Amino acid sequence: MTGFDIMFYVIAALTLFSAAVMVFSKNIIYNAMGLLAAFFGVAGIYVMLGADFLAATQLLIYVGGILVLLLFGVMLSQRFSGTEMRTGTLQVVPAILVCAGIAAILLRMIWQTPWQKVEIGAPAPTTKTIGTLFMTDYLLPFEIVSVLLLAALVGAAFIGRRDAR
Amino acid sequence: MQELIATLQNGQTFFASLPPAILTLIFMALGAVLFATVMALNALVAVYAERKISAWMQDRLGPMEVGPQGILQTLADAVKLLLKEDIVPAAADKKLHMFAPFLVFAAPCAAFAALPYTREFVFANFDIGVFYVASITSLSVIAILLAGWASNNKWALLGGMRAAAQIVSYEIPAGLAMIVIVMQAGSLNFNAISLEQNGGIFHWFILRYFPFNLIAFIIFYIATLAECNRTPFDLPEAESELVGGFHTEYSGFKWSIFMLAEYAEMLVVALVGAALFLGGWSSPFGSFMNGGAWGVFWFAGKAVFIIFTHMWLRWTLPRLRVDQLMHLSWKVLTPFSFACILGVGLWMLI
Amino acid sequence: MQVGLTHFLVLGAILFCLGLLAVITKRNAVTVLMGAELIINAANINFIAFARYLDKDIDGQMFGIFVIVVAAAGAAVALAIVLNIYQRMRSVNLDEADSLLG
Numbered sequence: 001m002t003g004f005d006i007m008f009y010v011i012a013a014l015t016l017f018s019a020a021v022m023v024f025s026k027n028i029i030y031n032a033m034g035l036l037a038a039f040f041g042v043a044g045i046y047v048m049l050g051a052d053f054l055a056a057t058q059l060l061i062y063v064g065g066i067l068v069l070l071l072f073g074v075m076l077s078q079r080f081s082g083t084e085m086r087t088g089t090l091q092v093v094p095a096i097l098v099c100a101g102i103a104a105i106l107l108r109m110i111w112q113t114p115w116q117k118v119e120i121g122a123p124a125p126t127t128k129t130i131g132t133l134f135m136t137d138y139l140l141p142f143e144i145v146s147v148l149l150l151a152a153l154v155g156a157a158f159i160g161r162r163d164a165r
Numbered sequence: 166m167q168e169l170i171a172t173l174q175n176g177q178t179f180f181a182s183l184p185p186a187i188l189t190l191i192f193m194a195l196g197a198v199l200f201a202t203v204m205a206l207n208a209l210v211a212v213y214a215e216r217k218i219s220a221w222m223q224d225r226l227g228p229m230e231v232g233p234q235g236i237l238q239t240l241a242d243a244v245k246l247l248l249k250e251d252i253v254p255a256a257a258d259k260k261l262h263m264f265a266p267f268l269v270f271a272a273p274c275a276a277f278a279a280l281p282y283t284r285e286f287v288f289a290n291f292d293i294g295v296f297y298v299a300s301i302t303s304l305s306v307i308a309i310l311l312a313g314w315a316s317n318n319k320w321a322l323l324g325g326m327r328a329a330a331q332i333v334s335y336e337i338p339a340g341l342a343m344i345v346i347v348m349q350a351g352s353l354n355f356n357a358i359s360l361e362q363n364g365g366i367f368h369w370f371i372l373r374y375f376p377f378n379l380i381a382f383i384i385f386y387i388a389t390l391a392e393c394n395r396t397p398f399d400l401p402e403a404e405s406e407l408v409g410g411f412h413t414e415y416s417g418f419k420w421s422i423f424m425l426a427e428y429a430e431m432l433v434v435a436l437v438g439a440a441l442f443l444g445g446w447s448s449p450f451g452s453f454m455n456g457g458a459w460g461v462f463w464f465a466g467k468a469v470f471i472i473f474t475h476m477w478l479r480w481t482l483p484r485l486r487v488d489q490l491m492h493l494s495w496k497v498l499t500p501f502s503f504a505c506i507l508g509v510g511l512w513m514l515i
Numbered sequence: 516m517q518v519g520l521t522h523f524l525v526l527g528a529i530l531f532c533l534g535l536l537a538v539i540t541k542r543n544a545v546t547v548l549m550g551a552e553l554i555i556n557a558a559n560i561n562f563i564a565f566a567r568y569l570d571k572d573i574d575g576q577m578f579g580i581f582v583i584v585v586a587a588a589g590a591a592v593a594l595a596i597v598l599n600i601y602q603r604m605r606s607v608n609l610d611e612a613d614s615l616l617g
Contacts, residue, residue: 002517003186003189004518005517005518008518008522009518012522012526015526015530016526016529016530016533019530019533019534019553020533022533022537022549022550022553023533023534023536023537023540023550027258028543028545028546029258029261029311029314029315031537031546031549032549033261033264033311035549035552035553036307038530038553038556039556042530042556042559042560045523045526045560045563046560046563049523049563049564049566049567050567051563051566051567051573051576051579052291052292052293053293053296053576054563054576054579054580054583056293056296056297056299056300057296057300057580057583058583059300059301059303059304060296060299060300060303061583061584061587062552062556062583062587063300063303063304063307064300064303064304064306064333064336065303065333065587066552066586066587066590066591067307068303068306068307068310068329068333069590069591069594070545070548070549070552070590070594071307071310071311071314071329072310072326072329072594073545073548073594073597073598074545075310075314075322075326076598076601077544077545077597077598077601077607091540092540095536095539095540096536098539099532099533099535099536099539100532102531102532102535103528103529103532106528106531106532107525107528110521110524110525110528111521115520115521115568115569116569117568118568118569118570118571120567120568123567125292125293126573126576127292127293127296127353129573130573130576130577130580133573133574133577134577138577141581145581145584145585148584148585148588149584149587149588151588152588152589152591152592153591155592155595156591156592156594156595157595158595159592159595159596159598159599160594160595160596160598160599162602
């Protein structure tokens, strides 16, 4: 049991516990807090996999952007005083059976597949490589994603405007 | 830090007998205790300094009763706050109400680890240091929203949402100003950026590529001032408008945690500004008084000077209205920072 | 046992199924969005794990960055739609949003 293994189990337990809180809690804000901890856990997993730039990106965009957006969405879509902060759940038992079935299929596939091993070295800092790749091999996806973000920005601002009729 | 552990293990026999994992854990715990102590001391000194400086600027004396020249005033305030009754509104969510102040405190605390205190010793030598600090300070947005919501109070929620909108809007010019420096240093590592500025005051980034770096520093300064919710951007905690903003319903110990977090955030922002623009641990006189422990002195000195200017501004400028705040961020600072990036990029190419 | 590729893939699979559970069972639109974000994160873990253990380059991480960006754009638009529905119907209950006409 090296330090790497212990860290992985700790981070994985944190992520799974917070994802469970997110799914099974009835209070919306507790769902959002569970999601926050799950995002942190996933950022930790990225660090363990040697993707340092991606871990910081995950924190910046998911925690600092999407989660704030979700919280604003929750707070702006509640009627006040006496509002139901609880979210209902429908047909929980069939859903759990279906998801358990899908999980069983996925886990069996993961265990049975003979993954071919490649010689992996120590994790290296990835920022310079990612920057170079963005400007050489992945230039077209980069430009397309910029246009996509612009379209999403304009579209979201238009759809969410106050005088929607 | 790995080199420190390696040298310790080769040296004394007691440390050599422990596995490196335990040694790393001990150093991490020591580092955490050190940071918490530094933050508490910083809040103690900064609150006293703020009251004294504001008093002198307003031609009065400030705290004079407790201790010689009022030095022990903050200690007395801290004891008073600890002894106050902890009031939680009946309809508020108790767990979230308790959780929010500590989350606000955790965000700047986590950012301390990546800063370059001296040339030889950095706690966590991230290769993405600048990016890490930018992303971890966005955690305070969530905590402030949570604090506003958990109080079950209209004004607190409004204050929390305004604070969240303000911090998110001003993260953009701050990040872009940081990019101007990262372009010139060629690395996101704080120690590499400080090393690049070694060798006297004319090597500091703020005096290079004139005037783009100076404009970038001003943009960074204003944007991070807004991120700390300091006047002239302290609308979220404005007493005359929102009662207390997002910390209306917090009393005693939890309120003091909010104040501690605000001063810690000011210190982090001042340290980052000093590391990026004012040369980090390098002395302004070249190699005179440079290196080793002098690094901590110069780094802390520059940060203290920036904090002094924060306090100076607080009692000089009036508060901005919320639409003026948003206008400043989106329509003034962001275009100017884009222009700086363009200007420095073209200059570096030519 | 030494932590290897399979451990990360198992973590991704379990997170995927938890996210799927949230999308299927929850009634509030924003919570369904949270489940969808969890599903996207689980898939991203798979990409990065493959980039580390099966690849000499970091192409998987590049794809991971694009996934994060597109997920952010999608979440923004989805939340704008949710807010629009709230302004019309005064409720974000997905069961009540069942008419295609006005």
